[in-house]
Structures are given as structure tokens and as C-alpha cells.
Amino acid sequence: MDFKRLFAATLLGLAALPAQAAIKVFACEPEWADLTRALVPDADIHTATSARQDPHYIEARPSLISAMRRAHIAVCTGASLEAGWLPALISRASNREIQPGKPGLFFAAEQVSLHQPHNHVDRSMGDVHPEGDPHIHLDPDRLPSIVNALADRLAALAPDDEHAIRLRQRQWQVRWKLETAKWREAATSLEGLSVAVQHSNFGYLLRWLGVEPSIDLEPKPGLPPSASHLSEALADPALDRVRLILIASYQGERPAQWLASKTELPVEILPGTVTDQPETDTLAKLISHIIDRLEHHHRTAEHG
Amino acid sequence: MYNLYTRTGFAVLTLLPLSMAQANEMNPDVSVVLDGFYKQNHTALSHREKGIGLGHSELSLSAPIDDLFEGRLTAALESHEGETEVGLEEAFLQTTGMPYNLSVRGGRFFSQVGYLNGRHLHEDDFVERPAAYRALLGSHYFDDGLRLNLLLPTPVYWQIGAEAFNGNGLSEGDEDIGVYTINTRIGSDISTSQSWQAGLSYLRNRQLHDGEHEEEHGGEHEEHEEHGHGGHGAEYLGENLYMADLVWKWAPDGNNRSQQLTLSGEYLYADELGEHASSDDRHEGWYASAVYQFAPQWSVGVRHGQVELKEAHGDHFDDQNLEETDVMLGWSRSHFSTVRLQYTHQEADGFEKADNTVMLQYVMSFGAHGAHGF
Incomplete structure (x- = not known):
């Protein structure tokens, strides 16, 4: 029984963890700070963005340059999510460890296959990334590979801590497997639920759950909802199946509230990534929280 | 001073997009900026003519060269009288x-003096740079040279830098190192919503010793203004140019996508204006600007500035003064397209063409996603 062996290793490992030397990490988004912390709890982590911010539009401001100057490794999403600011930061920080192609620059999106890669993109399609949809951080099946790759990278940077990092990695994988089993159970009840979204932030998780994002408030990826597009959405027959309008906490509420006022659909505003609130302060808790909220609305819609 | 208008140059530029068509990992990032405008009246010290015209069209290629170097090439196309x-x-x-x-950094590049000079024109919030920049730096000073930058190991961001240029981008001369600059920049966050940056710069023009410069100045000045070359040689020079800049930005929760207020200001001071200048003669200018992006696609801005200049006429200097106020409304459909309506009010002493004007401008870019700084 693999599970039992892993569990034993996990429990034994907890007692035997050596002290970690503080490795300095620049995390582009809070989800990667969370994974890094799970592997190296003592890491000195600077998180560049928060759940209240749109990660596509950040400025290469002085405090970020300074944080990147100090860091040993930058852990980012990649797939052009940070194309508007990360290259400027890398160039200005002149940190020779954190450069394209160096081990000090880790891109999560390079560790997994992405949804919807495009052979041809142009900007009339909106802000579409040729590499594919970069919002991978809520995908229960893709995160384990990212954690494994991140553990490899961190262990190579801090060889003295390799033993501890490997133990934490196994612990994380065990916990994740247990969580995933719970989520899969929830998914059976959510399957077929239809929601309206704004951008593809929750796309990977919704797909995994079998929840259909049948309406997008954005006219094109990356463009803010316009009045004309919202009226089109209102007339869309797919709206009849929608039970919930789901937006991320960094997005303006007004378009969602407008659609809600016309349709009496509930609006759910959820953090798009890990926050410092206790109910969503790790990726696992965040995914559980999102699923809870979806289940809540699903039940209400069925019984109401 | 750097305009070599050639048909071959043009041919090369038109051929490039063809070779890009076959997407290939080895190809450099290519980006194009289109800039066009309508301007109702002539204005003083302007680099844009009255009427319908093209501004600063740019084609830029950049890529890592190997694991130790990266490179960039930017060609600017401008059209004057056909x-x-x-x-x-x-x-x-x-x-x-x-x-x-x-x-x-080595080669030809924008000097990093001041806040605006190191930025590309298409990143600006107003149609033209402030009057002080147009007079003292030719809108944007770029030249051939070498730069050394160092980030100090301090908890706050602190950069120091030095540049050495041949100087021909500002004025003619025989010095090998015609211009050098030193500059420093610090900055940090005040809270999640607020951040700031301050800078000090000094630019030394070593080519003003030789008398030939003033001749060129006095004689060609009017013509310069007519042609209005975008940023090729400043019209008012001093051996020493001092600049101080301050920028403060505010965005609720640091989410600058939905809202952002940017306050910025700069002060420029030039002295040792040349052979015939007295020790009291100087050029001096400043501007302060407030730009409020109140929705993801909309921004409004106001900018006020002044520049007091000494215009060289043979062996004496005449006083000139220009006060300028701009009001701007901008709409950006996406991150890559901006249409801007601007009203500029000028009050001047010693300038013939000072006037008020309405301007309508578009700035559009395609190709690689440019990463912008603070």
C-alpha cells in the first residue's frame, strides 16, 4: 500500500527536519509563494502581487526591482502572463542568477501542458497567449508536477537542504492526493453546473470540476466588459442554464452586478489566488473554498 | 543630427516583416509603434507641425544575444514635407x-537623465514632452556611448549610474567624450497602494567650449523650429545641466489595472551657456503633471510647466519664456491602442509661434508586448 508507506515517511520526516538556511525567493504571484513555503518553510519570500491585483498589469516599480535584486530565485507563472512587467524587472534588477534560461528563473507554466495553445494568435482575438491559458494555479492535476519541478529546482539551489525539501515535497503530495479525492467527490455533484465568468482565471478548476463557464463577461480575453457585450450576454440563450456569476476579487463588481440585477442570478466574488485570510491562505484551502461556494449556490439553485 | 534618410533603409524596414512571417524561436521580438495626429495650430518649441501628420513611427527588434548579452535596435521613421x-x-x-x-550598456541609447528621458515617447501620457524637455534635451536625448549602472545592496531601491557619450546627439564638437552624465535614483512603496521614486541627474556637455556651436545655434534656430526634428539635438544648451525628478503613484490595493493616479514633476537647470554668456545666464524649467486613470480604458491628465531660456544671437542672449498648460483625455481600447485628445495653452515671451491648440493623437503598437517600467 503506497499510501501507507508515504504516510509513515511523512510522519517520521516531521520529527527529523533539519533547520533550513533562508533562501530568498521572489514569487510573482501568491500561489507560488504558497508552494515555495510548503517546500521551504523558512524561505524569505517576497510576493510581488496579491489577490486584489490583476497579475497581467503590474508595474516594474522600485520595491519590486529591489526585491528581485536580493532574490536567489524567482518563481513565476510564465506563458506571457507577466509579459508586461517581468522582463523590465529582470532587466533592471541585473541579478545574474535570475535571467531567462538560468535555474534562478522558474516558470510554472513550463512544467505542464497548457489548455488551448495557439498556432496562430493576433491581438484582434484579445490578449490571448500563444503558449496557452496561463491560469494553471487552480488545477488539481497540474499542480503536483509543478511542485515536483519546483522541488527539483529548489533542491539544486540549496543542496544542503535537499533532504528536507524532498520530505516536504512528499508530504505535500500526500496531502494533495487526499484533498484531490475530496474534490473529486464534490465534482460529481457539481457536474453540469453552468456559470458566467469574467476572464479565464478559474478555467482550469472549472473544467476539472465539470462546471461549464458558458458566458464570459469579457468581450475578448483581457478587455473589460462593455455595455454592448453585456447586452449580448443578456440575450444569449446560454444564460438560461447559468446559475451563478463568478468573478475574481480584483475585478470590478459593476458588470457582474448589472447582469445580476437583470437576471436575479447570484454574484460570487472569490479570490483568484491565495490570500492572507485563514480560509484561503493555501492553494488547497482556496480550492476547497471555491468548491464550497459553488456547491452552496448549486444547492440553493436546485432547491430554490 | 542622426537622420540618414535613405531608400535602402526603408527597403530593409519593409522587408523585415516578411522574414518574420515564419514564426521561429530564434527570431527576435519585433514591435511596431504607430503614431499619428491632427494639430489645429502651430505652437512654440514644438516637434509636431500643424495639420494632419505622422509622429514617431517606430520599429524595434530585441532579443537575447547569448547568455551574457541582450540587444535592441529601434528605427524611428518620421515624415517631413514629403x-x-x-x-x-x-x-x-x-x-x-x-x-x-x-x-x-553600449551603443546608441536614451540617456537615463531625468524621469522621462529614458522612456520611449509612446509611453508618455501627453502628446509632447514638457517644454523644458523640448528645449533642453530635444524631447529625448539619445547618443552613442557607454553606460554603467549599479544597484546598491540597500533595503530600498537605490541605483547609481554613469554614462559617457560622444555628444553629437546634443551639439557638434570634437571631443571624444562630448557628454557625460551621472545619476541616481531611489524609490520604494509607502503602502500597498502607494509607491514613489526620486532621481537626481547631472549632465556635462564638454563640447560647448568651442565657439562654433553658438553660430550654429543662432543661425539655424528658426529653421530647426520649422522642421521640428523629433529629438535631434537640443536647441538650448548649457555646459552643466542639473535635473531633479519625483514620481508618486497611487492605485487602490495596488491594482493599477482598474485605477491609478500618477503625480510627477521635474526641475531642469542649465548654466555656463557658452562663450558670450555671463555667469548669471541660465536656462531653467519645470513641469508638474497629474494623470488619473479612472477606469481600465480611460484616463484624464493635466500638466503645467514653464521654461525660461536664453536665446543666443551672435554675441548676446535674448530672454525667452514659455508657460504651457495641457489638459488630456485618453482612451485605450486595449493595452496596445490609445486615442488621445489634448488641449494645450501657451503663454510666451520671445516666441513667435506660441498659440493654443487642440490635438488629437493615436498611439498604437503591435508585435511583441513591451514591458514598461515605473
Whole structure:
């Protein structure tokens, strides 16, 4: 029984963890700070963005340059999510460890296959990334590979801590497997639920759950909802199946509230990534929280 | 001074997009900026003519060269009286593998003096640079030279830098190192919503010793204004140019996508104006600007500034003064397209063409996603 062996290793490992030397990490988004912390709890982590911010539009401001100057490794999403600011930061920080192609620059999106890669993109399609949809951080099946790759990278940077990092990695994988089993159970009840979204932030998780994002408030990826597009959405027959309008906490509420006022659909505003609130302060808790909220609305819609 | 308008140059530029068509990992990032405008009246010290015209069209290529260097080439196309001029604005390499957060840039590039000078014109919030920049730096000073930058190992961001240029981008001369600059920049966050940056710069023009400069100045000045070359040689010079800049930005929760207020201001001071100048003669200018992006696609801005200049006439100087206020409304459909309506009010002493004007401008870019700084 693999599970039992892993569990034993996990429990034994907890007692035997050596002290970690503080490795300095620049995390582009809070989800990667969370994974890094799970592997190296003592890491000195600077998180560049928060759940209240749109990660596509950040400025290469002085405090970020300074944080990147100090860091040993930058852990980012990649797939052009940070194309508007990360290259400027890398160039200005002149940190020779954190450069394209160096081990000090880790891109999560390079560790997994992405949804919807495009052979041809142009900007009339909106802000579409040729590499594919970069919002991978809520995908229960893709995160384990990212954690494994991140553990490899961190262990190579801090060889003295390799033993501890490997133990934490196994612990994380065990916990994740247990969580995933719970989520899969929830998914059976959510399957077929239809929601309206704004951008593809929750796309990977919704797909995994079998929840259909049948309406997008954005006219094109990356463009803010316009009045004309919202009226089109209102007339869309797919709206009849929608039970919930789901937006991320960094997005303006007004378009969602407008659609809600016309349709009496509930609006759910959820953090798009890990926050410092206790109910969503790790990726696992965040995914559980999102699923809870979806289940809540699903039940209400069925019984109401 | 750097305009070599050639048909071959143009041919090269038109051929490039063809070779890009076959997408290939080895190809450099290519980006194009289109800039066009309508301007109701002539204005003083302007680089844009009255009427319908093209501004600063840019074609830029950049890529890592190997694991230690990256490079960029930017050609700017400008059209004047039916002739197309191709100017090479940037052609530089930069190191990426130096220790101690050092970086070296060599070739042709924008000097990093002041807040605006190191930025591309298409990143600006107003149609033209402030009057002080147009007079003292030719809107944007770029030149051939070498830069050394160092980030100090302090908890707050603190950069110091030095540049050495041949100086021909500002004025003619025989010095090998015609211009050098030193500059420093610090900045940090005040809270999640607020951040700031301050800078000090000094630019030394060593070519003003020789008398020939003033002749060129006095004689060609009017013509310069008519042609209005975008940023090729400043019209008012001093051996010493001092600049101070301050920028403060506010965005609720740091989410600058939905809202952002930017306050910025700069002060410029130039002295030692040349052979015939007295020790009291100087050029002096400043501007302060407030830009409020109140929705993801909309921004409004106001800018006020003044520049007091000494215009060289043979062996004496005449006083000139220009006060300018701009009001701007901008709409950006996406991150890559901006349409801007601006009203400019000028009050001047010693300028013939000062006037008020309405301007309508578009700035659009396609190709690689440019990463913008603070």
C-alpha cells in the first residue's frame, strides 16, 4: 500500500527536519509563494502581487526591482502572463542568477501542458497567449508536477537542504492526493453546473470540476466588459442554464452586478489566488473554498 | 543630427516583416509603434507641425544575444514635407551576467537623465514632452556611448549610474567624450497602494567650449523650429545641466489595472551657456503633471510647466519664456491602442509661434508586448 508507506515517511520526516538556511525567493504571484513555503518553510519570500491585483498589469516599480535584486530565485507563472512587467524587472534588477534560461528563473507554466495553445494568435482575438491559458494555479492535476519541478529546482539551489525539501515535497503530495479525492467527490455533484465568468482565471478548476463557464463577461480575453457585450450576454440563450456569476476579487463588481440585477442570478466574488485570510491562505484551502461556494449556490439553485 | 534618410533603409524596414512571417524561436521580438495626429495650430518649441501628420513611427527588434548579452535596435521613421527620414534611435547591447547587480550598456541609447528621458515617447501620457524637455534635451536625448549602472545592496531601491557619450546627439564638437552624465535614483512603496521614486541627474556637455556651436545655434534656430526634428539635438544648451525628478503613484490595493493616479514633476537647470554668456545666464524649467486613470480604458491628465531660456544671437542672449498648460483625455481600447485628445495653452515671451491648440493623437503598437517600467 503506497499510501501507507508515504504516510509513515511523512510522519517520521516531521520529527527529523533539519533547520533550513533562508533562501530568498521572489514569487510573482501568491500561489507560488504558497508552494515555495510548503517546500521551504523558512524561505524569505517576497510576493510581488496579491489577490486584489490583476497579475497581467503590474508595474516594474522600485520595491519590486529591489526585491528581485536580493532574490536567489524567482518563481513565476510564465506563458506571457507577466509579459508586461517581468522582463523590465529582470532587466533592471541585473541579478545574474535570475535571467531567462538560468535555474534562478522558474516558470510554472513550463512544467505542464497548457489548455488551448495557439498556432496562430493576433491581438484582434484579445490578449490571448500563444503558449496557452496561463491560469494553471487552480488545477488539481497540474499542480503536483509543478511542485515536483519546483522541488527539483529548489533542491539544486540549496543542496544542503535537499533532504528536507524532498520530505516536504512528499508530504505535500500526500496531502494533495487526499484533498484531490475530496474534490473529486464534490465534482460529481457539481457536474453540469453552468456559470458566467469574467476572464479565464478559474478555467482550469472549472473544467476539472465539470462546471461549464458558458458566458464570459469579457468581450475578448483581457478587455473589460462593455455595455454592448453585456447586452449580448443578456440575450444569449446560454444564460438560461447559468446559475451563478463568478468573478475574481480584483475585478470590478459593476458588470457582474448589472447582469445580476437583470437576471436575479447570484454574484460570487472569490479570490483568484491565495490570500492572507485563514480560509484561503493555501492553494488547497482556496480550492476547497471555491468548491464550497459553488456547491452552496448549486444547492440553493436546485432547491430554490 | 542622426537622420540618414535613405531608400535602402526603408527597403530593409519593409522587408523585415516578411522574414518574420515564419514564426521561429530564434527570431527576435519585433514591435511596431504607430503614431499619428491632427494639430489645429502651430505652437512654440514644438516637434509636431500643424495639420494632419505622422509622429514617431517606430520599429524595434530585441532579443537575447547569448547568455551574457541582450540587444535592441529601434528605427524611428518620421515624415517631413514629403520626405521620409529614417533615424536610428537605439542600437545597443546590454550585459545580463555581471556580478554585484552591475550592468553595462553600449551603443546608441536614451540617456537615463531625468524621469522621462529614458522612456520611449509612446509611453508618455501627453502628446509632447514638457517644454523644458523640448528645449533642453530635444524631447529625448539619445547618443552613442557607454553606460554603467549599479544597484546598491540597500533595503530600498537605490541605483547609481554613469554614462559617457560622444555628444553629437546634443551639439557638434570634437571631443571624444562630448557628454557625460551621472545619476541616481531611489524609490520604494509607502503602502500597498502607494509607491514613489526620486532621481537626481547631472549632465556635462564638454563640447560647448568651442565657439562654433553658438553660430550654429543662432543661425539655424528658426529653421530647426520649422522642421521640428523629433529629438535631434537640443536647441538650448548649457555646459552643466542639473535635473531633479519625483514620481508618486497611487492605485487602490495596488491594482493599477482598474485605477491609478500618477503625480510627477521635474526641475531642469542649465548654466555656463557658452562663450558670450555671463555667469548669471541660465536656462531653467519645470513641469508638474497629474494623470488619473479612472477606469481600465480611460484616463484624464493635466500638466503645467514653464521654461525660461536664453536665446543666443551672435554675441548676446535674448530672454525667452514659455508657460504651457495641457489638459488630456485618453482612451485605450486595449493595452496596445490609445486615442488621445489634448488641449494645450501657451503663454510666451520671445516666441513667435506660441498659440493654443487642440490635438488629437493615436498611439498604437503591435508585435511583441513591451514591458514598461515605473
